[in-house]
Amino acid sequence: MNQNTIISTIPTLLGVAFLGTGILVASPQVIIAGPASASTNSFQPAAYRTVSDRAARQTLSTVEIAPGRTTAIDFSRTNQTIAYVLLGDSSRIVYTANAQLGSAQVKILFLRQIKQLQFPGATTAPITTLSVQTIDPTGQQYLYTFNLVLTARSQYVGLMVVADTPTNRPERLVVSRDRTATLTDIESGLTIAIRKGYTSRQDPVVNSVRQFLALARNGSTIKEAANQANVSLSVVTALAEIALDERLVRSLRPVANATHSEMAKPKEALAPDLQPTTQVVK
Numbered sequence: 001m002n003q004n005t006i007i008s009t010i011p012t013l014l015g016v017a018f019l020g021t022g023i024l025v026a027s028p029q030v031i032i033a034g035p036a037s038a039s040t041n042s043f044q045p046a047a048y049r050t051v052s053d054r055a056a057r058q059t060l061s062t063v064e065i066a067p068g069r070t071t072a073i074d075f076s077r078t079n080q081t082i083a084y085v086l087l088g089d090s091s092r093i094v095y096t097a098n099a100q101l102g103s104a105q106v107k108i109l110f111l112r113q114i115k116q117l118q119f120p121g122a123t124t125a126p127i128t129t130l131s132v133q134t135i136d137p138t139g140q141q142y143l144y145t146f147n148l149v150l151t152a153r154s155q156y157v158g159l160m161v162v163a164d165t166p167t168n169r170p171e172r173l174v175v176s177r178d179r180t181a182t183l184t185d186i187e188s189g190l191t192i193a194i195r196k197g198y199t200s201r202q203d204p205v206v207n208s209v210r211q212f213l214a215l216a217r218n219g220s221t222i223k224e225a226a227n228q229a230n231v232s233l234s235v236v237t238a239l240a241e242i243a244l245d246e247r248l249v250r251s252l253r254p255v256a257n258a259t260h261s262e263m264a265k266p267k268e269a270l271a272p273d274l275q276p277t278t279q280v281v282k
Contacts, residue, residue, distance in 0.1 A: 048160040049228055053078050053142070055218035056161050059211050061228070062147045063130070064154035065093060065113045072158030073132070073146065076107040079163065080134035080142060085109065089128035091117045093148055113150055164218060171222050173240055181240035183216055189239030192246055205235060212236065 051061055065071045075082060081104050087093060094112050099105035109132065116124075132144045146159070172180040190209050193199050199206060208231040215225035226233050 047156065048072075048074065048158050049156040050160045050162050050220075050224065051215065051228055052164040052218050052220060053080070053161050054164040055215045055220060056144050056146075057142060058218065059214045060129075060145060060147050061159060062149055062230075063111065063159050064149050064151045064156070065111050066151055066154040067113045069112075069154065069157075071111045071154060071156075073109045073111070073130075074107065074158060074160045075134060077160060077162040078134075078136075080136045082106045082109065082132060083135045083141070084133040086131040087128070088130065088148075089122075089124050091119060091122060091124050092150060093128065095130075111148065171216070173222055173237065175237055175240050175244065179244060181237075181244060183213055185240045185243040186236055187213055188246075189242035192242050193239060205231065209235070209239065 055061075063071060063073060082097060083102060085095065085097075085101065087095060092114060094114055096110050097106045098108040098110075109130075111130075128148050130146045130148050132146070134142045134144065136142070144161070172182055173186065175181050186209070190206065194201055194206065208229045212225045212229035212231050215228050216222055220228060222236070223233070226236060
């Protein structure tokens with residue numbers, strides 16, 4: 001099921017559409033030189049994608065690596081330096097850093113895609129992980145894990161990890177002219193959508209929405225979080241509408257139940273002044 005499925009299968013209520021850690025050891029850097037190949041593809045990736053350091057620790061950020069290009073993971077906008085790096089599958093990806101690992105200057109990792117190598121006893125995976133351990137000036141250590149995806153062309157030149165700057169007032173999503181939704185509403189809408197069968201827990205869009213929520217709650221704007229999680233804003237809006245409409249239905253239900261109860265009351269339960277009178281004709 002793709003993202004459009006959620007929107008296209010939403011029912012209608014009240015005329016409104018809605019959706020029912022590692023050991024710190026020295027690790028050698030690998031540098032493999034190869035002949036440059038000319039390309040006629042004019043596609044140019046966008047600038048860096050940004051993610052807050054807290055969000056990057058709490059979620060798996062995806063980093064795309066295209067052939068013939070370097071992809072950077074940049075920590076220079078944090079107060080952390082890179083202490084240790086572990087690549088899950090080194091048969092098709094190599095990395096280097098801007099300085100010697102363990103020094104105070106190492107802030108950036110550069111990743112490249114290579115032709116597959118064979119290592120006896122090693123295992124491979126279509127999507128591998130990169131674990132990065134950093135340290136700040138106080139000695140506090142942090143662990144980041146990234147999903148590395150090999151692709152024909154990447155959308156960004158790299159991922160920039162920035163210092164977390166949480167806002168005092170959470171951003172709200174404008175659903176319509178007179179309705180806004182919170183991140184909690186979007187999360188509730190996702191829960192309802194799964195419960196009512198509009199999507200399944202295994203649908204990739206579910207994981208994307210959860211990543212979006214984690215990013216938006218940790219410094220990214222709603223638009224940035226949607227781009228980083230690769231989820232359409234229309235899907236996010238539809239999920240918010242689910243929760244808002246469900247809340248509206250719940251608020252109307254007591255009124256409807258009360259009216260029905262009054263109609264179902266036996267005559268003896270009515271107020272004395274509403275009791276029917278009986279006239280005896282002599």
